[in-house]
Amino acid sequence: ETEKDIINTQKNVIIIGAGVAGLAAARILTLSNKKDISISILEARDRIGGRVFPKLISLTNCDLGASWIYRKSENPLLRTFTGSLRMVPDITNTFIPIDRYSNVAVYDVETKTRISNDVLTKYDELFNSVLVDPASDECKNLKEKLDSNLTNTVFNILYRRLLEFNSSRLEAWTGLPTESTGNVIECDKDLFEEDYVPNNSYVSALSEFAQPVIPFISFNTEVTSIHSNNESEHKVSISTIDNQHYKADAVIVTVPLGVLKSQSISFHPELSAEKLSAIDHLGMGLLNKVYLFFSCEEPFWPKELDIIGVALSPGEYKENCNMYLSLYNTNPGVVALCAMLSGDFAEISESMDDEALMLRVMTPLLSLFPQTCPNRPDSFYRTAWRSDKFARGSYSALQCQSKLEDRVALAQPHDEVVFFAGEACSLDHPSCVNGAAINGEQVAAMVLALLDKSNQET
DSSP: OOOGOOOOHHHHHHHEEEEEBHHHHHHHHTTTTTTTTEEEEOOOOSOOOOOOOOETTTEEEEEEOOBBBBBGHHHHHHGGGSEEEOOOOOOOHHHHHGGOTTTTTETTTTOOOOOOOHHHHHHHHHHHHHHHHHHTTSSHHHHHHHHHIITTTTTTHHHHHHHHHHHHHHHHSSSSOOOOOOOOOHHHHSSSSEEEEETTHHHHHHHHGGGGGGGGGEEEEOOOEEEEEEEEEOEEEEEEEEEEEEESSSSEEEHHHHHHTTOOOOOOOEEOOOHHHHHHHEEEEEEEEEEEEESSOOOOTTTTSSSEEEEEEEEEEGOOOOOOEEEEETTTTTOOEEEEEHHHHHHHHHOOHHHHHHHHHHHHHHHTTTSSSOSSSEEEEOOOOTTTTTTSEEEEOBBBOHHHHHHHHHHHTTTTEEEESSSOOOOOSTTTTTHHHHHHHHHHHHHHHHHHHHHHOO
């Protein structure tokens, strides 16, 4: 047998991004136990997780990115998770029946009182009936759809405030202002499972999920170009910002939609017109957070609450926060709130200085709890996901010109050997962590099938 007769069947797979989709894909490839496949993960940051970002702040693990765990029975991260969960409904989904939960309260900023469950339920049913009504889908955006169907029926000033509160809930769900959101809302309307947040943040869930593939990750490795050529020995060539070069037989691109929109990675040959159109049409939403830490021994809000909602005066929700997540029950002894900023305010917040932003998110709290709320927190921490060059936003959404088919086009392989994975490619669970993980696993299975076929042909 001569050297020319020996066929090298070793296949190299490179995964771009060590976010949840990339980690999920790497786990499938690694755990397949195929000795003829080697994997590498190129990560631009100095950490794993991408938009899942648990960080130790004021001696407390805080989730700067994703907070919730959905679909408990089918969530890949929970297969390895040894920590505990707390049931906390994600009220950004307006189909969540708030009246079922004693750990959620919505306050009227004018009367400074808690709005009754009966009122919330009645209004939510009215609001959601408009969302699912196909008769008004000719409206050019979600705001027009809501205004044309609800404004004339909402004579009660409280209902007007609830219209805007629910609009802001949707803006947190999509990450887009209602003026920019299309009429198709990708919400779980069946709600066959509860929502959870991990106690003590995502830190354990993420590290346990990533553990088998950590040795394959090259950190601080920013990819700038991907060249594919199906006829060459190594079908994909990858270059980085510091002129490192990698060869692979297949690549899985798991960078966020916002990074694809920024065109910081070039593709050769150019992506198809359908994929470029999908990248352009899909929206990249934004949700920012401001963590507020207080030195008081007990919360100044009812301690049983995990979610505090605020029905602000008409028009105020565009420039203020009206949803807060308590850390007191998930991080015992920690008196802290996470202000969740969505829509226009999330965008505005990134240009505000620290003091102005802190005062702005404290204003509703001081109004609701004037006797007990401190004038300012002892410390705070803010996010700015739009300004983050490796994210350029929080999660994908259908904006006015988007359609579900855009997610299908985005997910299609490019030049047969360049695959795409992540929450933006998921039809069943877009915009969330479990969608990224499930899609990463699905794409890894596609890559395995491709490489098996290639080996059979050789």
